[in-house]
Structures are given as C-alpha cells and as structure tokens.
Amino acid sequence: MHDLMTIARKEFRGFFASPAAFLFLGVFLAVTLxxxxxxxxxxxxxxADVRPLFEWMPLLLIFLIGALTMRSWSEERRSGTVESLLTSPVGPxxxxxxxxxxxxxxxxxxxAMTLPLPITVSFIGPLDWGPVIGGYVATLFLGAAYLSIGLFMSSRTDNPIVSLIxxxxxxxxxxxxGSSLLTNLFGHQVAHFLEEIGTGSRFDSITRGVIDLRDLYYYLSITGVFLVLNRLSLERMRWAGNPPNRRHRGWTWVCMLAIANFVVANAWLTPVSSARADITQSQMYSLSDATYHxxxxxxxxxxxxGYFSDKTHPLLAPLVPRIRDLLQEYxxxxxxxxxxxxxxxxxxxxxxxxxxxxxxxxPVPFQTASRYQSSVVNAYFNVVVSYGDQYEVLxxxxxxxxxxxxxxxxxxxxKSPEYELTRTIHKLVSTYRAGDNAFATLxxxxxxxxxxxxxxxxxxELVQLKGNVTDILKDMAKGHEDKLSIQIEDPDANGGKLGDQLTEQYGYQPRIASLTDPQPFWFNMTLQSGDNVVPVPLPDTLDKAAMKRSVKAALQRLTPGVLKTVTVVAPQDPMARMRQMRGMPPQSQYQKLMAALKDNVRVKxxxxxxxxxxxxxxLLLVLAPQDLDxxxxxxIDQFLMRGGRIVMATSPFKxxxxxxxxxxxxxxxxxxxxxxxxxxIQKKMVLDAQSSSLPVPVTRNVGGMNFREIQMVPYAPFPDLRGDELNPKxxxxxxxxxMTLGWASPITIDxxxxxxxxxTRLLESSPQTWTTDGTQAIPxxxxxxxxxxxxxxxxxxxxxxxxxxxxxxxxxxDRQSPLAQSADDQGGKATKNAKGKKQADKPTFTSVIKQSPDSSRLVLxxxxxxxxxxxxxxxxxxxxxxxxxPIDMVQNAIDWSLEDPGLLAIRGxxxxxxxxxxxxxxxxxxxxYLNYGLAAxxxxxxxxxxxxxxxxDRRRYQRILAEV
Incomplete structure (x- = not known):
C-alpha cells in the first residue's frame, strides 16, 4: 500500500507539473457551469435540482478523461522510461x-469544485440531496470506468494523440x-438490452437518486476488465522479442478468465432487484407503506x-423500463x-x-422524425388495473x-406512477366493497x-317508518346477524332523562312538523361501532327504499375501505340553461378539480x-359560495353538527x-x-413580495415611442408559499x-x-406580506x-x-330552523305532479342539533x-x-377529514x-455570478x-543539497 500511494502521489503531482491539470479543471468547471x-x-x-450538472457528464468525461490519460503510458513508451519502470522493484x-x-x-x-452549485441551489429552492449524492456517486464510478479505458489505450501506443483518439x-x-440515438432505432425490448450495456443509461438511473448494486457493479466490471487488459499489455511489453511459451499463454488465459468473470457477473446480478437504495428524500422510487397497506x-x-408497443415515441421509450420495474415490485x-x-x-x-x-x-399516434424522414407511430402506452368486476385504464x-x-x-x-397505481387500486377495492354486504367487511x-x-x-308518516327501520337492518345483516344489535329507546321516558342526555352529548333536539303543528317528538337514529358514532339522517322521502339508502350510506361510513362520497357546493354556470338548450354540457370553473376528485371518491x-x-x-366541499340563503x-351548519367534515374555500373577492x-x-x-x-375572513386581499409570476401587458418607451408587450412579472396577489409557510407537521x-394561493384573504381566529x-395553521404567507382592500387585479x-x-x-x-x-x-x-319556517309558509298547499293531478306536499320534519361531536372537522x-x-x-x-x-391539497384535506391517510404521503x-x-x-x-466567482x-x-x-519541495531539496 505504501508503494501504491507513493506512485499515486507522484503521478498526482505530475499532473500539476504542466498546465494539463489546470486546463482539465478549468475546462471541466467552465463547461459544467x-x-x-x-x-x-x-x-x-x-x-430546484442540479440534473443539468450531471445530464451531460457522461459525454463531457469522454473527452476530459481521454485528454487526462493520453500521456499516462504513451509518454513513458515514447521516452523509453517504461522499460525502467517494468524492471524496477515496484510491481506493474x-x-x-x-x-x-x-x-x-x-x-x-x-x-469537489462543483459543490458550490448544489449548495447555492439549496438556498433558493427545496433541493432533494438524494439525486445530488447519486449524481456524484455515478460520476465517480463512470469516471473510474473511463480512466481504466484511457490507461489501457495509452499503454497500446507511444503516441498521445492516438491514445486520445x-x-x-x-x-x-x-x-x-445506451443513448437514445441508437435505442430509438429499435423496439423497447432491444432498446432495454442496449441500455443495460450503455454507460449513459446506467448513469441516468443512478442520478435519479436510486443507487442500484447492478449499476455500480456494471462500472466496476468495466474498470476491472480494462485494468486487467492494461496489466496484460504491460506483461506483453516484457515478452517483446521473445518467442511464445507456456508462461505467456498462462498469463493470457488467466487474464481472459478474469475478464469473463467480470462480464458474467453482470448477468448473474441482473435478477437481483432488491439490492438497491432509494436515497431520494421522499423515497420516490420505492413502494411506500401506503401501497403495502x-x-x-x-x-x-x-x-x-401493461400495454406497451415495441415502437413508441422517443421521449416515452426510456420510461417504459421504469414502469415495468415498478409493476414488478407490485x-x-x-x-x-x-x-x-x-x-x-x-x-x-x-x-x-x-x-x-x-x-x-x-393506439395513440405520435409524430416522430428520423434522419431522413418524419413519420407517425401508432403506439400503446397504457396500464390496466382490474379487481373483481372493476377495472380502470391509465x-x-x-x-x-x-x-x-x-x-x-x-x-x-x-409523473408519480406509484401514486396513480395505488390510487387506482384503492378506488377499485373501495368500489368493489361498496357493492358487497357492508356487514361482511366490518x-x-x-x-x-x-x-x-x-x-x-x-x-x-313516521309511525310506519319506525317499523320499517328494524326490518331494513335485519334484511341487510342476513348471514351476519352476530354483527348487529338493535336498541330502541324513548327519550321522553323516565321524565326525559335520556332526552337531556342526548341534548348534552350530541346536541340533539326534538323535532317538529311545522310552526302550525309545534308538538315536539323524537326521531333520531345512530349507528355505533366501537368509539365511532354515525348519525342516520331522516330521508327526504319517507318510504322504505329511501330509508334503506340512508341506513346503507351511514353503515358504509363505518366500513373501512369503502369509497367515500363528497358533495360539492360550487357556483352554478350562469350560462347553464342556454348551454342546455343548445345540447351542450354545463361548464364549471372547477373542471380540473372535479376530474381529479372522481379518481378517488364519488362526487355529487x-x-x-x-x-x-x-x-x-x-364530506361537504364548499367552493366559492356566493350569497347563500x-x-x-x-x-351546512347541521351537517357539521352531525359530526360531518367540511372543506371550504371562500373569501370576499371574486x-x-x-x-x-x-x-x-x-x-x-x-x-x-x-x-x-x-x-x-378579513375583507382585504393578501399581497406578497414573495410571489409567483404572471404574464401581463407592460408598456415600454423606446426612442420616444410606446410599445406594449407581454412580460412575466412577479404577481403579488399570488403568494408563493414554501418551507414552514406550509405546515410541515x-x-x-x-x-x-x-403552494401558490391566488387572491387570498387573511384569517383571524378569536x-x-x-x-x-x-x-392548526395550514398555510401562512411570508413576512413580506401586506394587505389591501382595493380590487385592482392587473399590476x-x-x-x-x-x-x-x-x-x-x-x-x-x-x-x-x-x-x-x-x-x-x-x-x-338559539334560532328557529329555516326548514320549519319554510314548511309553515307552504301552509299545506297542494301541488301538481307531472300528470297535472293535485297531490299533497310531502311533510317536513325538522329540528336543530345544537352542538357537534368531537369528531367534526372543518378545513378553511x-x-x-x-x-x-x-x-x-x-x-x-x-x-x-x-x-x-391546489388540487393535491384539496385531496389531502379530504383524506385527512375522512381519516383516510393512505394516499396522503405519496400524493404530489x-x-x-x-x-x-x-x-x-x-x-x-x-x-x-456567485457560482462563477466560487469556481474561479x-x-x-x-x-x-x-x-x-x-x-x-524546493526547501526540502535545498536541505538535502546542503547535507550532501
């Protein structure tokens, strides 16, 4: 080891004996920056990443390593010092x-001289250090492989220029x-094989932040192969001019055997997919606990x-192997x-x-272009997930x-393939369970x-419904009678003690038919499983079918894994009637949100x-409410009082x-x-100096003439929230x-x-925030x-x-129920049905729940x-x-409110x-310029x-000369 390190120090200093090392470092830094x-x-x-730093590294290192190693052995051969080295006491x-x-x-x-770049990026964005570490590891292993190739090629010639070439x-x-220039000429199966033997594709895999033993060994095998060839080349120099003998053939066979072992070990490691480390901050490329659950x-x-065609778009082709690997992990x-x-x-x-x-x-038609012509490729890029009789196509x-x-x-x-696949599985399993007997999965x-x-x-009307309820429950629990017990009690009994207890514990109140019939009565229902209590609301129509739907909906809230229902309250399209007359569907200002919600919940x-x-x-999702009566x-109030969950987005500005x-x-x-x-919610709008940008028209004066152009300028009504401004806990x-929050207002809590x-505070603007009560929208x-x-x-x-x-x-x-007032205003008037016959109005029974259970949640x-x-x-x-x-946050708020944390950790x-x-x-x-200065x-x-x-060194030499 002493001899090895002595030679390494001598060679390292030799780089700096000429401008070669400084040229190498200077060109390396200049090109990367x-x-x-x-x-x-x-x-x-x-x-906020440094992927551009490593994206061109495999190509850049080819020329730099070639220039660095071209004189390593060729200069020794040209000057004649190689013979002295090979006959010295130090071994080859x-x-x-x-x-x-x-x-x-x-x-x-x-x-090490490029480290200021990721450090500065970490100050101006949420840098994930996993891919950065992976990039440096990949560069070291790739550099080792290139160095071994350069040393071998230098040992084969006495001309440095030939060695470089x-x-x-x-x-x-x-x-x-492994580059796209070659793989795009073949289908993804052949392309995948080429990527396995290409240095650039392996490099990209590590720079994602996934350190795979197979990728690291691939570079080590190249390094080992060419170092062995280098050793054989030096040994052949010793044989120069001598006739071949058994020892020479023995050396050749030993080297070939070592090379074969290096190469074959790659094939042996190919099926070993578990020897990998996902070092990304959020374990982006590994299955999460939510998926396992x-x-x-x-x-x-x-x-x-997985439906993937052999020929696809060049930008999609490198993604197919990653999806295949992910599906294999599933x-x-x-x-x-x-x-x-x-x-x-x-x-x-x-x-x-x-x-x-x-x-x-x-198949989806993709337009592609080759060197000689452009063409259209009809390609498949789909994943179908099926469970029972349910399926979904991605x-x-x-x-x-x-x-x-x-x-x-x-x-x-x-995008986030694990989230999409796990979300789909969650939805299919939930839908499948919803169609099953709820008692079976309790x-x-x-x-x-x-x-x-x-x-x-x-x-x-309620006397008959009272008898129907028990029949409905017993019918639904057939085959699972041991999971159902029924308790019917009269809150007015024993001096109304139970009624007082219900009022204190759940906020329940006796109902009344209308203001003209103020006789109070009790008709409240709950389902209890363990510590969970779910109220059973009285249906709008008092028939048996409606009561069954109400009981089933309440029962499914107690059933784990059943697809939940979110009711959305949003402003109606003002042109809805006109669009309907023209046969066009009504438009919503929340189309993207609605489409995303339908992937995870039922939307009503x-x-x-x-x-x-x-x-x-x-859950009730209230978006931009306007003049609610x-x-x-x-x-909304009574839904929350029944233990409901509400997510609401509202402010004084439209x-x-x-x-x-x-x-x-x-x-x-x-x-x-x-x-x-x-x-x-204050009647002011938040303006933040730390904001996203917006394309706005700007007037510029050039030579006395005004020009109006579109520029991206900071838009203060769009606060850009980061770090602790988004509650990390x-x-x-x-x-x-x-998070970018548009046209928001401050919230004050009494x-x-x-x-x-x-x-709990969820979102908070930066300390550079001020407010305005104006309605200026354009800066x-x-x-x-x-x-x-x-x-x-x-x-x-x-x-x-x-x-x-x-x-x-x-x-x-302390107020009268508006539904009781509405029923009294109707005065029992008859209405006409679709056939024109008079029919009595449906009776309205109402009460006010004064307080909610502790399980109620509100996100504002x-x-x-x-x-x-x-x-x-x-x-x-x-x-x-x-x-x-914002869509991810709404979905997270829904999952948190419904206590369904499965997808929270992997969304977004x-x-x-x-x-x-x-x-x-x-x-x-x-x-x-700071990075330029730090490089200099x-x-x-x-x-x-x-x-x-x-x-x-000069002082040491002077001492030696003085001693002599």
Whole structure:
C-alpha cells in the first residue's frame, strides 16, 4: 500500500507539473457551469435540482478523461522510461494502481469544485440531496470506468494523440450503445438490452437518486476488465522479442478468465432487484407503506396489465423500463394476490382486439422524425388495473409529466406512477366493497340506536317508518346477524332523562312538523361501532327504499375501505340553461378539480337549496359560495353538527378571467356563521413580495415611442408559499413543498370564541406580506415598477388556511330552523305532479342539533379562486407544466377529514414539483455570478496549494543539497 500511494502521489503531482491539470479543471468547471446556466437555462427551467450538472457528464468525461490519460503510458513508451519502470522493484500492479488513483484524485478534486452549485441551489429552492449524492456517486464510478479505458489505450501506443483518439472512440461506443440515438432505432425490448450495456443509461438511473448494486457493479466490471487488459499489455511489453511459451499463454488465459468473470457477473446480478437504495428524500422510487397497506387489503386477485408497443415515441421509450420495474415490485409486494402481465398489442391481434373491445384502449399516434424522414407511430402506452368486476385504464397522460423548455424543447418524466397505481387500486377495492354486504367487511359489531317517541306523539308518516327501520337492518345483516344489535329507546321516558342526555352529548333536539303543528317528538337514529358514532339522517322521502339508502350510506361510513362520497357546493354556470338548450354540457370553473376528485371518491353536486345535505354525503366541499340563503347555511351548519367534515374555500373577492382579469367584492352568506365560530375572513386581499409570476401587458418607451408587450412579472396577489409557510407537521400540507394561493384573504381566529377546539395553521404567507382592500387585479408596472401594487402598512405574515377539529356550537342553537319556517309558509298547499293531478306536499320534519361531536372537522382556505381552473391555468403557464398543487391539497384535506391517510404521503411527489423560490432578474444574476466567482476562487486555491507544495519541495531539496 505504501508503494501504491507513493506512485499515486507522484503521478498526482505530475499532473500539476504542466498546465494539463489546470486546463482539465478549468475546462471541466467552465463547461459544467455553461451547460447549467446557459445550455439548460437553469432559472427559466425553474426546478430546484442540479440534473443539468450531471445530464451531460457522461459525454463531457469522454473527452476530459481521454485528454487526462493520453500521456499516462504513451509518454513513458515514447521516452523509453517504461522499460525502467517494468524492471524496477515496484510491481506493474502498483504502477497501474498508482496512475489510476492519481486520475481518480484529480476527478474527485474537479467534482469537489462543483459543490458550490448544489449548495447555492439549496438556498433558493427545496433541493432533494438524494439525486445530488447519486449524481456524484455515478460520476465517480463512470469516471473510474473511463480512466481504466484511457490507461489501457495509452499503454497500446507511444503516441498521445492516438491514445486520445482511441480512448474517445471506445468510451464513445459505450456511451452510444445506451443513448437514445441508437435505442430509438429499435423496439423497447432491444432498446432495454442496449441500455443495460450503455454507460449513459446506467448513469441516468443512478442520478435519479436510486443507487442500484447492478449499476455500480456494471462500472466496476468495466474498470476491472480494462485494468486487467492494461496489466496484460504491460506483461506483453516484457515478452517483446521473445518467442511464445507456456508462461505467456498462462498469463493470457488467466487474464481472459478474469475478464469473463467480470462480464458474467453482470448477468448473474441482473435478477437481483432488491439490492438497491432509494436515497431520494421522499423515497420516490420505492413502494411506500401506503401501497403495502392497500395490497394487504386485497381479498380478490388484482391483475395489472401493461400495454406497451415495441415502437413508441422517443421521449416515452426510456420510461417504459421504469414502469415495468415498478409493476414488478407490485407483483413481489402483493404475492399471490397480484398478477402482472406485459403485452404488446401490435404483435398479437387477439390482444389488440381485447384491449379495444374490453378496455377501450386504442393506439395513440405520435409524430416522430428520423434522419431522413418524419413519420407517425401508432403506439400503446397504457396500464390496466382490474379487481373483481372493476377495472380502470391509465394512459400516458396519467403516467407522465411534460414541462416545456426554451426553444420548443420538452422535458418528459414519469409523473408519480406509484401514486396513480395505488390510487387506482384503492378506488377499485373501495368500489368493489361498496357493492358487497357492508356487514361482511366490518371489523367490529354495529349497534343501531333508535331514539323514537311513542306512537301517540309521532306523525302518522313516521309511525310506519319506525317499523320499517328494524326490518331494513335485519334484511341487510342476513348471514351476519352476530354483527348487529338493535336498541330502541324513548327519550321522553323516565321524565326525559335520556332526552337531556342526548341534548348534552350530541346536541340533539326534538323535532317538529311545522310552526302550525309545534308538538315536539323524537326521531333520531345512530349507528355505533366501537368509539365511532354515525348519525342516520331522516330521508327526504319517507318510504322504505329511501330509508334503506340512508341506513346503507351511514353503515358504509363505518366500513373501512369503502369509497367515500363528497358533495360539492360550487357556483352554478350562469350560462347553464342556454348551454342546455343548445345540447351542450354545463361548464364549471372547477373542471380540473372535479376530474381529479372522481379518481378517488364519488362526487355529487348540490346547491343545498332544500336545506339538506344528501344523506350519502361523507364530506361537504364548499367552493366559492356566493350569497347563500338561510336554508343553504342551515344545511351546512347541521351537517357539521352531525359530526360531518367540511372543506371550504371562500373569501370576499371574486375574480373573473375574460379578455383580462377583473376583480370585485362579493359576499358568501357565511360571514356571520364563521364569526359565531370564532373565525373572521378579513375583507382585504393578501399581497406578497414573495410571489409567483404572471404574464401581463407592460408598456415600454423606446426612442420616444410606446410599445406594449407581454412580460412575466412577479404577481403579488399570488403568494408563493414554501418551507414552514406550509405546515410541515400537518398531513394536509406535509408533502406539498410549495403552494401558490391566488387572491387570498387573511384569517383571524378569536381564541375566546374558539374555545377548546383545536386550530392548526395550514398555510401562512411570508413576512413580506401586506394587505389591501382595493380590487385592482392587473399590476401597474408603470406606477409601481417594483411589484405593480402599492404597499400599505407594516408587512407581516398572514394566516391563509386553517384546520379546526373539535366540538362546534350551532349557529342555529338559539334560532328557529329555516326548514320549519319554510314548511309553515307552504301552509299545506297542494301541488301538481307531472300528470297535472293535485297531490299533497310531502311533510317536513325538522329540528336543530345544537352542538357537534368531537369528531367534526372543518378545513378553511381563504380564497374563492383556490383550485379553480383560472388560477391553475395561470400558474401552469408560468411554470411550463401542469400545476396541480391546489388540487393535491384539496385531496389531502379530504383524506385527512375522512381519516383516510393512505394516499396522503405519496400524493404530489413529481419530478417537477420542487421549484425555485420567486426572485427577480438581479437576484438570479447574483446567484449565477456567485457560482462563477466560487469556481474561479476554487481554481485560485488549487494554484496557491500547488505553489506552496512546490515551494516546500524546493526547501526540502535545498536541505538535502546542503547535507550532501
């Protein structure tokens, strides 16, 4: 080891004896910084990673390593010193190892000089250090492979230029084998094989943040093969001029055997897929606990079919092997319950026909271009997940993310395939269970509590319904009678003690038929399983079928894994009637949100105009409410009092996007309702200096003439929230990393009124925030050139979203039920049915629940435009990719409210999710020039170090001469 390190130090210092080392370091730094900031347009790309640093590394190292090693042995041969080295006491292995370690030392030094780049990126964005570490590891192993090739080629010639050409040629062939230039000429099966033997494709796999033993050994095998060839080449120099003998043949056979072992071990390791480490921050490329939990819930075979054609779009082709590997992990994790199949419909007509007829899968035409012509490829890129009689098809739009770059360049990556697959499995299993007997999947027995007054006090319509309830329950529990018990009690008995207890514990009150018939009576129902108590609402129609639906909906809320129902209350399309007359579907300003919600829950829309929330509702999603009347407000209030879960997005400002943005003040009708709970949404809009950008028209004066152009400028009404501004401890916001909240208002919490309820801040603006009560939507860059809006007051952080859990007091606790007033106003008048015959109005029975159980939850987001198509489109336009963070937050809020945390941990984890913090051009230039300066400083430090070393060597030599 001493001899080895002595030679390595001698060779390392030899690099600096000439300008070669400084040229190597200078060119390496210059090219990498140019690629990052100019070639890949780092700030325009707007992603907090250093992938551009490593993207061109396999190609860059070919030329740099070739230049570094071209004189290693060829100069020794040309000067005649190789004979002295081979006859010296130091063995050839030490010579080879010393030169190899010296080259690795210079490569490590070069990589260390690039460390300021990821460090600076970590200051301006949420950098995931996993891919960074993977990139440096991959570069070291790739550099080792190239160094071994360069040393061998240098040992084969005495001309350094020839050595450089040979090294570049061989390394280039290894790179070309796995590059898209060659793999795009073949189908994905042949392409996958070529990628397995290509240096660049293996490199990309590690730089994702997945360190796989197979990838690392691949580089080690190349290194071992060419170091063995280098050793054989030196041994042949010793034989020069001697006739072949047994010893020579023995050396050749030993080297060939060693090379064969290096190569064959790659094939032996190919099936070993578990020897890998996912070092990304969120374990993006490994199956999460949520996925394992979903797979554990399977009671029927789950079949996953991947339909991928051999020829596909060049940007999609590299993604197919990754999806295949992921599906194989599902098969391993699911065991016998999961079957994975890979099919190519273009090669099997029966498969193609089945894909089209059963699943509606058809090939997608992609336009491609080769060197000589452009063509259209009809390709399959689909995954079908089926469970029982349920199935769902995932297409390339579900599986990939596309980000536009400058000069019409597209960056394509997998979106979040694990989330999409696990979400699909969760939905299919939940749907399948919903169609099954609910009692069969219950973990604990259920007790039905019926709190009914005596028959003399009940209206005649409810007397019959009272008897139907028990029949319905017994019919539903057939085969599982041991899981159901029924208890019927009269709250008026024993002096009304039970009634008082119900009022105190659940806030229940006696009902009345109408104001003209004020005789109170009890008709309340609950289902209890363990500590969970779910109320059974009285159906709108008092027939047996409606009562069964109400009981089934309540029962499914106690059943784990059943697909939940979300009722959405959103503004109606003002042109709905006109569109209906023209045969066109009504449009919604929340189309993207609705489409995403339907992937995970049942979505039902309602205006609550009858004062009731649909009985099957598990969660109420209230979006941009406007002028809600008393009955709508009562429906929301009583749903919360029954232990309901509400997610609400509201503020005093309404934004319209026509030819230009316009804003006006509006009322939701919930201001007093929220104030009674201790919540106030201020009638002001939040403006934040830390904001996303927006394309706006700007007037510029050039040579005395005014020109109007569109520029991306910081848009203060779009606060850009990051870090602790998104509560890192709460499940709703923990995995989001970043959030743009459009046209929001501050939330104020009255702690005295809030009482014992737990209030958690979810979103908070930066300390650079101020507020305004104006309705200016377009920034005025001429009057306010810095931010486009006038600054008012002392800037401070503002709360923009909260989550509240606990016992709520009803707004109507001391008020008359609006439904009772409505029933009295009708005066028992008869109405006409569809055939024109008179029929009596349906009776309305109502009461007020004064307080909610502790399980009630309310998530409040102070923005009318939150998750609207308008806001999502504007932010997507800025980022150059589809922006879904608000949708992810709504889904997280729904899952948290319904206590269904399965998908919370893996939602929103995409490659393009981590964006840079907003900054102006001057700040961007500062960080760019800082990296240039740090690179120059690093070169200066290396030069000073080398100068001090040479000065020390001279002083040592002087001492030796003086002694002599």
């Amino acid at each position: 140019f690629v990052v900031f100019w070639g890949e347009a780092f700030f325009a790309r707007n992603i 292995l030490h010579l080879i190892g010393g030169k190899f370690l010296a080259g690795m030392g210079l490569l490590v030094l070069a990589l 040979l090294t570049t040629l061989v390394c280039g062939i290894f790179y070309l084998l 979903e797979l554990d819930q399977l009671h029927e075979p789950l079949v996953i079919r 098969a391993i994790a699911g065991g016998k319950n999961v079957q994975v199949q890979f099919l190519d419909p273009t090669k099997d007509h029966a498969v193609e026909e089945q894909a089209a007829s059963r699943y509606g899968i058809k 297409g390339f739009r579900d599986l990939i993310d596309v980000k536009s770059q400058s000069d019409n360049k597209l960056d394509v990556a997998l 973990d604990q027995p259920v007790t039905f509590h019926g709190y009914f007054s005596s028959g003399q006090k009940l209206p005649k 829309q309602s205006q609550l105009s009858d004062g009731k929330v649909p009985a099957e509702t598990d 008393d009955k709508q407000r009562f429906a 934004v319209s996007a026509g030819r230009s943005l316009s804003m006006e003040k509006t009322k939701s009708g919930l201001e007093d309702w929220l104030a009674q709970m201790g919540i106030t 709460h499940p709703v916001t923990r995995s989001l990393d970043q 702690k005295k009124t809030m009482g014992d309820r737990k209030v 005025n860059m001429n009057q306010y050139p810095q931010l486009g809006f006038a600054t008012q007051g002392e800037p401070k952080a503002q709360t923009l979203a909260v989550a509240i859990k606990g016992q709520f007091q009803s707004y109507y606790a 987001i102070a923005s009318n435009a939150f998750a609207s198509d308008t806001m999502l489109n504007l932010v997507s336009q800025e980022l150059g990719t589809v922006y879904t963070k 984890q995409t490659q393009f999710a981590r964006t840079l913090v907003p900054m102006d051009n001057d700040t961007q230039r500062f960080w760019e 400083l690093a070169l200066l430090l290396v030069w000073l170090w080398r100068r001090s070393v040479r000065a020390g």
